[in-house]
Each structure stands twice: as C-alpha cells, then as structure tokens.
Amino acid sequence: MSTDFSRRNFVLLSTGALAVAGAGAYAFLTRTSKTDGRIVLAGSTTSAPLQVPGFDELSDDQWQALTRSDWKERLPRDAFEVLRLEDTERAFTSPLNNEKRDGWYACAGCGQVLFSSDKKFDSGTGWPSFFDVVPGRIETKADNLLWYTRTEYHCSRCKGHQGHVFDDGPRPTRQRWCNNGVALTFTPRSELA
Template sequence: MRKILGLLLITLFFSCSSNAQKTEKNSKKYKISKTEAEWKKVLSKEEFYVLREAGTERPFTSPLNNNKKEGVYVCAACKTALYESKHKFDSGTGWPSFDRAINGNVELDVDYKIGYARTELKCNTCGSHLGHSFDDGPQETTGKRHCINGVALDFIPKEK
C-alpha cells in the first residue's frame, strides 16, 4: 500500500510540474526582441536584473519615486510610453505607483514566483518586467496600484 501511495504521489508531482506555462509565456513574440547577450549590452546590471530577470529593486531607492514633474514614463529597455504622470500617486510603498497604464502598452501576466498568483506587469513592446498590479490603489479612480520598479522606467518631462 505504501509503495502504491508513493508512486501516486510521485506521478502527481511530475504531472503538475509541466512546462506548459513556461512554453506559453515564452512563445509570445514582441515587436522588439533581443537575445540575453544583446540586452546585457544595452542595459545596466540593475536594469537587466529587473527588466529581463524579473527582479525587484530595493524600495525607496529610485529617484522617480518622488518625481512630481509632468511628463511620461517610458520603458527603460525600449522607450515605449507606459504611464502618464497624471496617473502617478504616492502609495507609500517605496516604488513609483500609478493607477493605470497607457492603453495597450502594458501587458498583464500571472506570476507565481513567491508561491501564489500575482498580476505581473510587462512592457507590451519588449516583454520587460516592470512590476506588479494590486487592488489597493485609489478608490476614487481605478482602485488599482501598478507598483513599478523605478529602474524599469525612464522619465520624459513635458515640453513647455
């Protein structure tokens, strides 16, 4: 009986650890596609860690967290416009936060890296990791909080 139970558990474990999710995620073609070596040439070490390896920068380290200027936040990897400054708010979390993205420019994906499902945010042009979305944003607008790594963004000030 123990042998049968053991075999069932092993079978269940291997059947649940398929690569179906990885294959599906990696199969999307982005408008801008580069090899890891090419990305390493154009991104800093920290940018590569966050944008290409889905890392997280330390909170309260990005100068963009306290940026109050008018303008547009673009992907640090491909320069796609992602967020307008008018949708930025101070969430107190230590990362730049927005209640919405520019329509069609941010992809929502599912991330299980910490053991449960979270909504991952990626650049829809190059697939770079930006951060995560949560449902604790301003209730008077969208109720969403796009918690974005500052290193994933470049800021372009509004021309006067």
C-alpha cells in the same frame, strides 16, 4: 459471468473515478491559472506619445528578437536584472519615487511610453506607483514566484518586466501599478511637445 460482471463494473467505476478526478483537475487548473499565459492589454483611454527620444527605433519584432546577451550589453546591470530577469529593486531606492513633474514614464528597455504623470500617486511603498496605464502598452500575466499568485506586468513591445499590479489602489480605478523605478525613464512633457 459474475466475474465478467464485476470486472466490467470495476472498469466502469474506474473510468468514472478518472473522469471525476479529471474534471476536478480541470476545474482546479482553470480556477488557479485563470490568467496563466493569458495576455491582457490594460489601460483606459488617453492619448500619449508612442515613445520618448534616446532609444533605437526598432519594430516590435526586432525588439522581441533581442537575446538575453543583447540586453545585457544594452542595459545597466540593475535595469537588466529587473527588465530581463524579473528582479525587484530595493524599496525607496529610485529617484522616480519623488518625481513630481508633468511628463511621461517610458520603458527603460525600449522607450515605449507606459505611464503619464497624472496617473502617478504616492503609495508609500517605496516604488513609483500609478493608478492607470497608457492603453495598449502593457501586458499582464500571472506570477507564481511566491506562495500566492500576483499579477506581473511588462512592456508590450520589448516584453521587459516592469512590476506587479494590485487592486488596492486609489479611485477611480482602484488599481496600483507598482513599478520598479529602474525599469522606467522619465521625460518632461515639455520635451515631447
């Protein structure tokens, strides 16, 4: 009788401990992976063309069906490594750092317009930086490649990696969209009029 009682208590205690441990793990997972796998469409209201000239006009599904080897054929090596392998270009290497003209910055993979020049600012980091994006064109996800979590973002259409977004940008958004220049193309606004 007393043995049964102890055993039952042990089972109850063990179950309770597992439940507590389980709840802890769940809280840990939900806290640390708050944006894991969660797609967030970023951006405030503005009007922008969907795409710049010089790219294929494929459907979203067709863009997303391209394989890694398809992309390797389509892109220069440095753009392929950033867009498809999430590499980061060396700072201060992109001519777009010093681009001051009025125009549109589009994904170098598929040509979808992602940023407007009026949202560009000099962050001093050596990468083209923007304080806002064209709405609906960018998706974000948590990136745990380093010891801390960063927020990665990519083109919503071809899913090509663009850069990382931080919360130390200028007013009014306080956002800093830190972009690889090689993942973008620039088209003067006059060419899309």
